[in-house]
Each structure stands twice: as C-alpha cells, then as structure tokens.
Amino acid sequence: MVRELTILKLGGSSITKKDKLFTPNVNAINRLAGEIKKARVKPLLIIHGGGSFGHPVAKKYKIKEGYIAQTQLQGFSKTHYAMVKLNRLILDSLIRRGIPAVTIQPSACIVTKNGRIKYMEKRPLINLLEIGVIPLLYGDAVIDLTKGFTILSGDQLASSLAVNLNARRIIFGVDVDGLFAVDPKLDSTAKFFKQLSLNQLEKLKRSLGESDVTDVTGGMRGKILELAPAIQRGVPAIIVNAAKPGRIYKALKGKKVIGTIITAR
Amino acid sequence: MVRELTILKLGGSSITKKDKLFTPNVNAINRLAGEIKKARVKPLLIIHGGGSFGHPVAKKYKIKEGYIAQTQLQGFSKTHYAMVKLNRLILDSLIRRGIPAVTIQPSACIVTKNGRIKYMEKRPLINLLEIGVIPLLYGDAVIDLTKGFTILSGDQLASSLAVNLNARRIIFGVDVDGLFAVDPKLDSTAKFFKQLSLNQLEKLKRSLGESDVTDVTGGMRGKILELAPAIQRGVPAIIVNAAKPGRIYKALKGKKVIGTIITAR
Numbered sequence: 418m419v420r421e422l423t424i425l426k427l428g429g430s431s432i433t434k435k436d437k438l439f440t441p442n443v444n445a446i447n448r449l450a451g452e453i454k455k456a457r458v459k460p461l462l463i464i465h466g467g468g469s470f471g472h473p474v475a476k477k478y479k480i481k482e483g484y485i486a487q488t489q490l491q492g493f494s495k496t497h498y499a500m501v502k503l504n505r506l507i508l509d510s511l512i513r514r515g516i517p518a519v520t521i522q523p524s525a526c527i528v529t530k531n532g533r534i535k536y537m538e539k540r541p542l543i544n545l546l547e548i549g550v551i552p553l554l555y556g557d558a559v560i561d562l563t564k565g566f567t568i569l570s571g572d573q574l575a576s577s578l579a580v581n582l583n584a585r586r587i588i589f590g591v592d593v594d595g596l597f598a599v600d601p602k603l604d605s606t607a608k609f610f611k612q613l614s615l616n617q618l619e620k621l622k623r624s625l626g627e628s629d630v631t632d633v634t635g636g637m638r639g640k641i642l643e644l645a646p647a648i649q650r651g652v653p654a655i656i657v658n659a660a661k662p663g664r665i666y667k668a669l670k671g672k673k674v675i676g677t678i679i680t681a682r
Numbered sequence: 683m684v685r686e687l688t689i690l691k692l693g694g695s696s697i698t699k700k701d702k703l704f705t706p707n708v709n710a711i712n713r714l715a716g717e718i719k720k721a722r723v724k725p726l727l728i729i730h731g732g733g734s735f736g737h738p739v740a741k742k743y744k745i746k747e748g749y750i751a752q753t754q755l756q757g758f759s760k761t762h763y764a765m766v767k768l769n770r771l772i773l774d775s776l777i778r779r780g781i782p783a784v785t786i787q788p789s790a791c792i793v794t795k796n797g798r799i800k801y802m803e804k805r806p807l808i809n810l811l812e813i814g815v816i817p818l819l820y821g822d823a824v825i826d827l828t829k830g831f832t833i834l835s836g837d838q839l840a841s842s843l844a845v846n847l848n849a850r851r852i853i854f855g856v857d858v859d860g861l862f863a864v865d866p867k868l869d870s871t872a873k874f875f876k877q878l879s880l881n882q883l884e885k886l887k888r889s890l891g892e893s894d895v896t897d898v899t900g901g902m903r904g905k906i907l908e909l910a911p912a913i914q915r916g917v918p919a920i921i922v923n924a925a926k927p928g929r930i931y932k933a934l935k936g937k938k939v940i941g942t943i944i945t946a947r
Contacts, residue, residue: 490782517755522787538803544825560809
C-alpha cells in the first residue's frame with residue numbers, strides 16, 4: 418500500500434513547443450526537473466502529456482478513432498515512438514539530477530475498452546513507489562478491446578491512478594494560471610478562481626450555457642471532466658501554471674501558490 | 683490466441699560492441715533490421731539483450747543481487763535507462779524500414795520472485811501480435827517480490843513467452859555459429875552440432891564432467907538452461923550466428939542455415 422501519494426501531471430504544452438513538430442521545451446523540462454529535485458516529495462508519480470510529439474502523429478493516423486486500416490499500424494508504432502522520444506528527454510533530465518526515476522510504459526500494462534482504462538497491471542508501479550523509485554508515465558497509444566487501439570490521455574491516467582492508489586492530491590501543471598470564469602486569453606479581466614468545487618463548476622457551466630462551456634475552464638473542460646472521478650473520491654486537484662518558474666515547486670511543497678484548487682464540494 | 687509465433691532473440695553481443703561501454707553496433711542493428719524486414723515473418727516477437735549497455739551498469743550497482751542499499755535506486759534507474767537507450771536504437775532502425783514495431787517494457791508488466799517471472803500482464807502484448815504489430819522486448823531491471831528488484835534476462839523472457847504463447851519456434855541469435863563439443867574459441871577443430879536433443883546435451887555434459895560444462899556450449903550453458911523449459915514443451919530452438927550476414931534472415935524464412943537446432947528428444 419502506497420500512502421500519501423502525490424501525482425504530478427505535466428501537460429504537453431508545458432514541456433514541448435506546441436506549434437513546432439517534435440520540439441521539446443528543453444529549458445522548461447530541465448527547470449521542472451530541478452523543481453522536482455528541490456521539492457524532494459515522496460512518494461511521487463509523474464505523468465506527462467504528448468504536446469507536439471504524440472498528438473500530431475496520432476492525429477495524422479487517426480489512432481484515437483481505432484483500427485480501421487492496416488496502414489495505421491505504422492502510425493500506432495510511430496505515435497508510441499514519438500512519446501518514447503519525449504519521455505526519454507524528461508527521464509534523462511531527472512536522472513542527471515540524481516532522481517531515481519523509472520519509466521512505466523502505459524501501453525505495456527494497460528488495456529482500454531472504448532477508450533476507458535479496463536485493465537492495468539499495477540504491481541510493478543506500486544512496488545517501485547514502495548522502494549522509493551519515482552515512476553514516470555505518459556499519454557500513450559494503447560490496445561483497446563473495442564476499437565483495436567486508441568489514445569489514452571495522461572489526464573485519464575492521472576485520474577485513474579489517483580483513484581486506484583488513493584492518492585493524497587493531484588498537481589496539474591498546465592500553461593495557464595488556473596481556472597477563470599471566461600478564457601483569460603480572450604478577456605484579460607476574467608475572474609480567477611482560487612478554489613472551486615465540482616458543484617460550483619457545474620453551476621457555472623449551466624449559468625453560462627453549454628456553448629460557453631469551453632471558455633469557462635479556459636479550454637480545460639476535458640481535463641476537469643477527466644479529473645472529476647478522482648476529485649469526487651476526495652482527491653483534491655490543484656491546477657497550476659507549469660510554465661511559470663517555481664509554481665510546480667511550491668505546489669509540490671504544499672506552499673501557497675497561484676492556482677485553482679478543485680475539491681469535491 | 684496467437685498462432686505460429688516466431689520468437690527472435692538477439693543477443694547483446696550481436697547488437698553492441700561488447701568491450702566498449704554504451705557502444706551500439708549500429709551496422710549490425712541496421713543489417714538485422716533489414717533481414718527482419720526482408721523475411722516478412724508474422725507473427726513475430728523480438729527480444730534483445732543488454733550487451734555493453736545494460737550489463738555494466740547492472741553489475742556496478744549489483745542490481746541482480748537485489749535491493750540492499752538506497753544508493754542502488756539510482757543504479758536501478760540507470761540500468762533501465764541504459765536498456766531504453768539501446769532499445770530505442772533498434773526500434774528506430776525497425777520503424778525506419780516501415781516495420782510496425784512497438785516496444786513492450788518488461789519492467790512495466792512483469793514482476794519476478796527470486797529472479798523468476800511470477801506475474802506478467804500479457805494482454806497488451808497478445809493484442810499487439812493479433813493486430814499485426816511486432817512487439818519488441820528486452821532484458822530489463824525489474825521488481826522482484828523476494829529481492830526488491832533484480833535483472834530479468836532476455837533469455838528467460840524468450841523461454842517464458844515461448845511457453846506461454848505456445849510459440850512455433852525460438853530463433854536465438856548469438857555471436858558463434860552454434861553449439862560445439864568444446865569452445866571453438868579455444869579449439870578451432872571442435873566438433874559442431876547441427877542438431878542436438880536436450881538429452882544428448884545432458885549426456886555430453888556428464889561425459890565431459892561438470893568443470894567442462896561451460897565449454898560444451900561455447901559459453902552458452904546458461905542460455906540453453908533458460909531455453910530448456912520451452913524446448914521440453916516442444917518449442918524447437920535454433921541457435922544461429924547473428925553476426926554473420928544473412929543467417930537470421932535464413933532462420934526466419936525457415937531456410938537451411940548454419941546453426942544448431944535443439945529439440946526435446
């Protein structure tokens with residue numbers, strides 16, 4: 418049994434250059450590895466997204482849609498390989514700082530059904546945490562029992578592991594400061610939420626109407642929806658800006674930090 | 683259910699430069715990827731060893747001996763990372779040739795007990811084979827229920843998967859032509875075995891005495907011992923020289939090739 422687990426999710430946009438194919442944000446990766454090193458939080462599990470590595474390849478070959486044509490097999494292979502490349506850069510940066518991190522390849526131990534995690538072999542992961550190793554996972558192209566294969570997002574992975582491992586908290590590193598009443602990229606005076614319950618979030622969505630839903634979360638509706646099962650089970654999530662130096666460090670240390678805490682009620 | 687599976691094990695000495703730390707044999711890797719491409723054998727599963735990547739790091743930190751001191755955690759991380767680096771070179775070479783290969787990280791889906799495979803989540807692997815993807819595995823640093831962690835050899839993995847997936851055959855790529863009565867590196871006139879049963883091998887060992895056991899197999903006793911469970915269950919193994927161009931191709935195609943076939947009786 419792993420106690421008091423912290424799950425750190427690093428969004429693809431905070432570790433890659435979003436608009437440049439296969440371009441890591443090396444400075445951000447190294448800075449974040451430094452913040453993780455400095456915080457010395459254990460047990461810790463890290464999950465990262467795909468950014469400009471996984472997404473463009475997955476999109477090109479329609480991997481999320483499932484297995485339709487044999488030509489997609491190379492795309493499946495290439496999508497996974499793109500994630501392996503990005504993962505290696507992060508692993509390398511952690512190891513160089515003396516952090517005992519070990520990648521756990523999601524597609525090697527997870528099978529989904531219609532896009533949702535159906536089975537996961539968690540023993541290696543749990544045992545690694547128990548001996549003091551930091552597992553590093555990522556969004557991946559995985560086998561799907563309904564569709565042949567699909568994309569498993571790092572967000573779903575974070576939420577599922579938070580529930581299954583009874584995590585203490587999820588720290589969600591993104592490229593905005595947290596949740597706003599309207600998209601801060603469209604309106605710089607948008608109201609910022611320091612704390613929000615799932616109920617409040619629900620009400621807010623309704624009052625603004627479905628069409629504004631995306632704006633409510635600053636383009637993060639899908640992420641919040643994925644996190645909801647974990648939050649409902651009592652695992653608080655804090656959304657912080659991983660692009661701003663020191664925010665992830667402060668969140669890891671449990672210090673006061675600009676961000677949005679989302680709780681069940 | 684996967685039918686007629688071929689398992690190809692590539693020894694570390696055939697894909698790395700044995701005596702040079704972290705030095706891949708890039709020419710050999712590319713040539714072998716070409717032979718695999720040309721043979722077009724499916725379903726196919728590939729396993730590779732560690733050579734000058736995994737072994738030196740594992741040895742330095744005594745990973746095989748299990749978890750004794752916290753300083754080993756970085757060694758565990760580094761051993762796995764060394765294998766990831768080597769694996770990526772092979773994966774890259776396969777993908778560049780249009781082979782839909784996907785790595786399956788052994789330490790993500792296998793737990794050993796006192797050095798022997800205790801659990802393995804095989805669903806992703808089996809499903810990949812079923813849709814036509816070629817899984818690529820390797821010897822790895824894994825979680826061990828008795829020792830904390832240990833090294834799982836590619837040989838044990840090959841044998842275990844051959845039994846569990848009811849493989850048609852194991853092709854064992856090494857850096858000698860096959861099995862000799864005495865080590866061919868010591869005696870160039872050594873008798874060569876084209877075919878050998880496990881019983882004959884046993885007798886041979888006894889007639890020569892235990893001290894000569896290593897020589898009997900040209901330094902490959904451990905490998906044969908690992909393969910024995912699969913061979914006993916009726917999965918023939920052919921030992922061929924992966925360093926000699928065309929041998930792996932011929933073995934994959936089922937063509938006549940210099941090598942030693944080992945059968946149950």
